[in-house]
Amino acid sequence: MADSSTSSIVAAPKQERSKQTKEKIVQAAIKLFQERGYEKTTSNEIASEAGVSVGSFYVYFTDKRSLLLTIFDRLADDLYKVVFDGFNAEHLFDSELRPRIKQAIAKAIADKQRRSGLHKVIYELVLKDQEFSARHKEIMERSNSKLRELISLAHAANLTWDADVEAAAFLVQRVVFDLSQDYVTGCCEFDLGRAIEGLTNMIYRFLFKPAAISEAGSGPAK
Amino acid sequence: MADSSTSSIVAAPKQERSKQTKEKIVQAAIKLFQERGYEKTTSNEIASEAGVSVGSFYVYFTDKRSLLLTIFDRLADDLYKVVFDGFNAEHLFDSELRPRIKQAIAKAIADKQRRSGLHKVIYELVLKDQEFSARHKEIMERSNSKLRELISLAHAANLTWDADVEAAAFLVQRVVFDLSQDYVTGCCEFDLGRAIEGLTNMIYRFLFKPAAISEAGSGPAK
Amino acid sequence: MADSSTSSIVAAPKQERSKQTKEKIVQAAIKLFQERGYEKTTSNEIASEAGVSVGSFYVYFTDKRSLLLTIFDRLADDLYKVVFDGFNAEHLFDSELRPRIKQAIAKAIADKQRRSGLHKVIYELVLKDQEFSARHKEIMERSNSKLRELISLAHAANLTWDADVEAAAFLVQRVVFDLSQDYVTGCCEFDLGRAIEGLTNMIYRFLFKPAAISEAGSGPAK
């Protein structure tokens, strides 16, 4: 997943030096894509920013697109880790469930915002490029199945409302992903703290039966 | 004096022709943008598809971008009408509230899907173009304030949970908008009916206090 | 000479109304050519500034070029009059000859400066357009032959140095024309008063024998 080898395989850098060059290119690209967007960053600029020649660029990447694909994979891996490292099955039966959920949401949004320029650029490609779109689906499916697993457990323990566990997993994932995306695009200026609090409520009430929840303890954090 | 009826026909023959030409261009652009996306559609192709010269294209639009901006406005107006024509303040106290909400969600998603190619293209621009982004904000704000108004009313009638009406309005709007967007991008293949049912539950449980709701009547429609 | 009918003849406006329309176009063109130059002024802009339609523009002028040709003729006529109305054969034997020469030079420069934008534009065309170049030659020849006539008279009266009257006329005319042109182009910032005084000396000393001149009375005007 962390290798952009879907469309084509270029020389796998065996030497240490090669690895470094490739990394320099990736870092330069990340910087420039964030600043200017995908179309407005030229391969010459990336090479120049990386301190290598355009020729080298094309030794390591078949084209600009495959470079972004590489970056895409890394980003997705990082995000997945950030979110789910702090949220496991055991937390479901924790008395601190609600804060845990809230924290996971907050982390997802924060991590995306850190690299918002990049997420914007990638999403742009997801919208118009078949391969990006497919990769995006895979990534979504990965966290989706993780959520499905967790919600199934909760459902088995009779904590949840719905019979449709799959729909629940799908929606929860989408809702969190999309809201982070909204903050990435810069299209919304609503206070982030209140939005996270609200979203936590939305998800919490959606999933868990009122019997199981003490709303008293889940009031606004303030 | 005897022919006063003809005057209206003669009145604006030039204006009428202009309007038609402009409309031909808009329709051609909608068709091509849907099929090929923004970047891959050239002004020459639009003109040619519309059956006019490139020159005419540039008489009516300063560039491709301004044409898409025009289309964007139309689309936003249409969507707003489709969603909120079927959902007014009076429906809040209706016994049919839940089905109404579900229908509004379904309409929003369906309308977007009808023109999904277009919504994709526009969102692509929202991601990278300042003016599109600003226009997007305005449009979001419009439906947001409508929702705020409705939720305030419900809150005043003690139907809702949250004190933070603004956050609630913001989230509900985002969640619906974003999910429709997900179906537009083609990034998700989850069964639409189950997703709508789930989203209705999510919003319903998020907003309305359990006392006020009879979950019995809100089970899966099937 | 005052009609741009060299390349083609369009309808000669018989009606008063027509004349007015044509004049409006000419005035609008003068204004815009001065402000923006020839290439940067479009026929649509001229028509619009004149308050008529582009169609009308092409009724009165075959093209943009022929319009400028019309303006060219007018300008040349005006300039000729301004310069030579104040300088006749009789002035040659006047005791005030030097001041008369100085005044003629000053007038030539001043008149050109008044319409410098226009002179710039026309000269631009003279440089690249055969017909403008030919017209320019004619105009130059006109004032040249006037000067030849005057210098011949002075020569006959034994006031001048040179045997080569033709060369003298040619040079005097060029020198004055070109210096005014320099002030038109805005390429020189040298104090106009001192330049005129110097040029008067240059021409005076060039033409008239020292015996005939009392340099005492021709010192710097200061």
Added chain:
Amino acid sequence: MADSSTSSIVAAPKQERSKQTKEKIVQAAIKLFQERGYEKTTSNEIASEAGVSVGSFYVYFTDKRSLLLTIFDRLADDLYKVVFDGFNAEHLFDSELRPRIKQAIAKAIADKQRRSGLHKVIYELVLKDQEFSARHKEIMERSNSKLRELISLAHAANLTWDADVEAAAFLVQRVVFDLSQDYVTGCCEFDLGRAIEGLTNMIYRFLFKPAAISEAGSGPAK
């Protein structure tokens, strides 16, 4: 250490190629500008004439204008050298002063005529382009200050009439420059030899006091 001579050959193989390409473009441009003028020469034609791709054109020059600016600078340098390499301060006190002046004038005109197409094109731009106009001013100022220096020396030696050395330098320079320009534009057909002879007289008589000159030796060279 044994091969230090080869290093200079290997040193800049890339740079050398670049220089050649740039030079090919410049030469092609000179040829085409002379033949067709500025506007009527397209960047594609220049590249094609130079035997390189349009892309290369834009590697070396930001646009057609900057290319002409480069040519402008070269031309100005060449002209300056041609004129002032043959005329130094020492020549002022030479018995051959008058022939030297005549020769300098002749050289200036001849050099310009050699490249008349180019001078025409450049002057066209001087008329309508701010940057060309500014560059033109600088160039004029350069030869102007050289002349001021020379005339000051002559003035100090009591050879000249005028107290206004600056005006004299300004006028002499203009008069020579402008007359050469007249021959460049092709606007005048007057016999060049007689014109040069006349201009020499004009300048000579303007600058130098009659006491210092023996007009006997300044008759037509023929």
Added chain:
DNA sequence: GATGAATGAGGTTTCATTCAT
């Protein structure tokens, strides 16, 4: 005569990619 919508050839410029060194 007047109108102004429509035309379309043709110029400018960009940039991902190649390939000789």
Added chain:
DNA sequence: AATGAATGAAACCTCATTCAT
């Protein structure tokens, strides 16, 4: 492996001019 000069297809846009009304 690395280089970077060179490529050239292809997009954008302008504006003088026409012609149906």
